[in-house]
Amino acid sequence: MTVPAVSSGPSPSQLETLELLERIGGSASLVSVMIIFVTYGLIARARNPRNTFIVFASIANVGASIGCIISQDGLHAGEDSILCRAQSFLVHIFMQSDAWWSFGMSFNTFLVVSGRTDPDTFNKWMYSLICFGGPFITGFTLFFIYDPVRGPVYGATLVWCWIREDWASIRLFTSYIFVWICIIGSLILNTIVGYRIFYIRNQIRSFSNSLSLSAIDNQLPLTNTRSNTQGSEHPIINTQDSTTHAPTSDTTKPMSIVVGSTLRTPDTSLRSPKSRHSLAVTSHSGSDNVPKTPRIANATKGVISRFRLQDPVKRAYLRTTFMFTISVLVTWVPASINRIRSLTGGTVPFSNQVVMAAVMPLQGLWNAAIFFATSHSILREVAREKWGLWVLKSTTIDEEVAERAVVGQAHMDEDPDRTDSGSDIELRHVSRIPVKGN
Structure with a gap:
């Protein structure tokens, strides 16, 4: 008969390893969030709503990092010590606040994409009240829960002071x-937002392409004013000949594009020069002669341009929110696996404890990585302007650069006074395009 092995817990050397990992990770996170605070305070252009969410989440990381740096000192001081209770309070409130802020950012991104809020503003005090207040209420309440058999809620665990194993359900x-409610909710909202952004983007692209084709189909037709003495059905386009236009009224504005026609007949020498050049292109600005398609097209292009201006901002929101959610997911998966194994009566391997001790304290480091990854273009421009530093350009198109390019293209597309004309070859190409309704 085989006797199952009984786990006696980690050895002293293993506990020292866990303590070292906690303190290294907590120190790295604490330094990272301090760099975030300094950067956010010094660079005004970095104070956008996305980074503001990260800054508020980093405030929670300060408390969590301090709790990790304390590590097993709280255990050594005793369960009834102020240090152990303070560490329990810090770990309980601030370790889970990142998940609350992740859900808050996802919810705000959903509101931005759905058009229910301004992407440049958000109610940071309301989000702070919820994301800090929720964990604070439960954490503060646990101070007053006591059972004569199980003792207080806060006390010793394996690696630090938190909620004792006797209160595992709490x-x-x-x-x-x-x-996990916050993580799952964030993933659902990110999926909805991503689908909405790319669906609308594809719709705009499809509509823009159809608008371009419609604009080509609705080109102003060439007016062929043939005289009764015309002897050829195939005029030759010659842009060098002069042309006589019909009289125009006050509401008539000739176009700068003029196409002449040389008619080859046996009686060419008998005709006057006026009858030899009878093919003209004339554009009238009167309401009876000008189709309303250009006006509709210009208005539609304006709507499309506005969608294009908002698209980079929304994609930046989605990317930041998605990265934030993934960082919270990576942080809490090892601890959740260990908790499930403990609740089912199994033993937690030391390797799992190592992973948890290495990952949990790094929330501040992840936030710093997200902050600088999404703000690198702003920081690069500030470095060039203030200190004249040359920084390697990113291979990806930044949202601000893309937005400026879209603005310029939008102005070019919406300019009604453009008078640049095509070459002779382009005129020949346009003249061959069949016109609808003919």
Whole structure:
């Protein structure tokens, strides 16, 4: 009969390894969030709503990092010590706040994409009240829960002071449940936002292409004013000959494009020069002669341009939110796996404990990586303007650069006074395009 092995817990050397990982990760996160605060405070252009969310989440990372740096010092001081209780409070409130802020950012991104809020503003105090207030209420309440048999809620765990194993159900329902509700909610909102952004983007592209084809089909037709003495059905386009236009009224504005026609007949020498050049292109600005398609097209292009201006901003929101959600997911998966194994009566391998101790304290480092990854173009421009530094350009198109390019293209597309004409070859090509209705 085989006797199952009984786990006696980590050895002292293993506990030292876990303590070292916690303190290294907590210190790295604390330094990272301090760099975020300094950058956000010094560079005004970095103070956009996306970065503001990260800054507020980084405030929670300060408390979580301090709790990780304390590590097992709280255990050594005793469960009833102020240090152990303070560490328990910090870990409970601020370790899960990142997940709350992730859901808040996802929800705000959903409101921005759906057009229900301005992408340049958000109610940061309302989000702070929810994302900080929710964990604070439960964390503060746990101070006053006591059972004569199980003792207080806050006390010793394996790696630090938090909710004791005797109160594992409270740990589950006041921490893990809320964290996973926020993670799943963030993933759902990000999926909806991503689908909406790319669906509208494809619709705009398709509509823009159809508008371009419609504009070609609705080109002003050439007016062929043939005289009764015309002897050829195939005029030869010659842009060098002069042309006589019909009299125009005050509401008539001739176009600068004029096409002449040389008619080859046996009686050519008997005709006057006026009858030899009878093919002209004339554009009238009167309401009876000008189709309304150009006006509709210009208005539609304006709508498309506005969609294009908002598209880079929305994609930047989605990318930042998605990265934030993934960082929270990576942080909480190892701890959740260990919690499930403990609740099902299994033992948690030391390797799982190592992964959890290495990942949990790094929330501030992830936030710094997201902050600088999404703001690198702004920081690069500031470095060039203030210090004249040359920074390697990114291979990806930045949202601000793309937006400026779209603005320029929008102005070019919407300019009604453009008078540049095509070459003779282009005129020949346009003249061969069949006109609808003919």
